[in-house]
Amino acid sequence: MKESVIVSNDIGSATVLEFGLDSLASDNFDFQFGEANLPPLPPPTAWDTRLLLPEGGFSGVKSSLKDYRNAPSFPFTGSKEHRIQYQVGSGTTVTIKWNLPPQITGLLQDIVTGTLINVPMSDSGNYTVAQPNIFNKLKMTIDYQSIIPVELVSFVAIVNGSKVNLTWQTATELNNTGFDIQRKSENTDWQKIGFVNGSGTTTERRSYNFIDDNSSHGKLYYRLRQIDFDGSSSYSKIIQVNVNSPNGYVLNQNFPNPFNPSTKINFEIPVRTSVLLKVYDLLGNEITTLVNEDRPVGSYEVEFNASSLSNGVYFYRLKAGSYIETRKMLLLK
Structure with missing residues (x-):
């Protein structure tokens, strides 16, 4: 499974950092999941953010934009620790933004004491680091509850x-x-x-x-x-x-038209009312009743199957409250 956070500064630079679980993942580089070692940090005036991999104690020797961890079996319940490193470049603040599903929560902390920054992560949210030159690394502990790998x-x-x-x-x-x-x-x-x-x-x-x-x-x-x-x-x-609710009564032209052997008829009603939709032949004889019931506000689609009928012109008539409308359709076999 895959989740992500967006790390950005206050002048528009942004990077997506991806993390997740897989039964084939490890604490080292998992190239099959797109993990790859990044080059050394650029000069401090340039924007950069990355995930530090746990091999080597999160020393920064190995880093990537993706960090997948092993789940020995599924459903999986447990915690995984990730480390985020960043440099603000020409900006002054760094913001971490997340959008997590209900079965995943987290905790964002500084790596000094874990109390100077101590932010719960759940649902959608974000946190802005006001002093990114001092707190240039964060610990992100992700808690998984009964995760299934779809x-x-x-x-x-x-x-x-x-x-x-x-x-x-x-x-x-x-x-x-x-x-x-x-x-x-x-x-x-x-x-x-x-x-x-x-x-x-x-x-x-x-x-x-x-x-x-x-x-x-x-x-x-x-x-x-x-x-x-x-x-x-x-x-x-x-x-x-x-x-949105319909603004008025509408009876649309059937589609397709001409048709063989079936077509769809769409109509809209702006209030709850009794609806009667019937089909007639060219002589005015009733062929069938498609709708005969009360219906709430809405847009509706009804299918008319004419497989037992012969070629020719037919009419369909909608009566909804005081609204009456008739349209013509052509059956060509």
């Missing part, structure tokens, strides 16, 4: 009308049963809204997606609960989206 490299939510499309990628997976998709709003607690199967054990990148087509409007939060074969689980970081 390396999540991205987790993104995109709003499409009233739907939310969730996509995520993993770099590696070990004994991964799959992912519970969880959602909460400002008025509700976390609830499971779906499940996506994992890839078991793999070192290849895997991509996943899930569409939440029953989302409410307003501010929504999503997270993944990754489940191991033995039932152990861990949570991803939380992502947030805003789903």
Whole structure:
């Protein structure tokens, strides 16, 4: 698994330092994880930051932008110590910024007494070192709780009308049963809204997606609960989206059109109301009822399958409250 901190000065210089766990990692250089020995520090007027590797007692002889440590087995619970070294360059302060998942916390301390700087790390946060020329090294102790080695490299939510499309990628997976998709709003607690199967054990990148087509409007939060074969689980970081309410009644043109044999019809309603969506043939005969129920505010998509019908022009009619709209569609087989 991989985490990172961003170390920056007050004039815009910034570097990402990466750390994590793997069953194949060691306290020395792990070239398979991108660790590589850095050259000696540049002149003090230049910006620099790095992780000091533990071999040699964090002496600085060996340093890297990445520092992976060994976890003998998973789920893993324990602590790992990392050392951050920096020189401020032309700046005057140094800031360390983090964004950790719920099962990882940390402690950022000076290496003199551990009390002059003593900052807890959890969730999203940052700490600014006001005297970086005096405190040019920090000890970062990372505490892991029941870590499962599924390396999540991205987790993104995109709003499409009233739907939310969730996509995520993993770099590696070990004994991964799959992912519970969880959602909460400002008025509700976390609830499971779906499940996506994992890839078991793999070192290849895997991509996943899930569409939440029953989302409410307003501010929504999503997270993944990754489940191991033995039932152990861990949570991803939380992502947030805003789903806007429709401004009025809309009945869109079906797509595709012409179609064969199925097409999708989208509509929007700005208030909760009774909705009736029907399909008619060219003579006005009713073919089918697609929707006949009360629906809350939102954007909706309905599929119409015409595999049993013959070629020709058909009409679909939406009645929502006092709103009535009819559109034409063409079936070509």
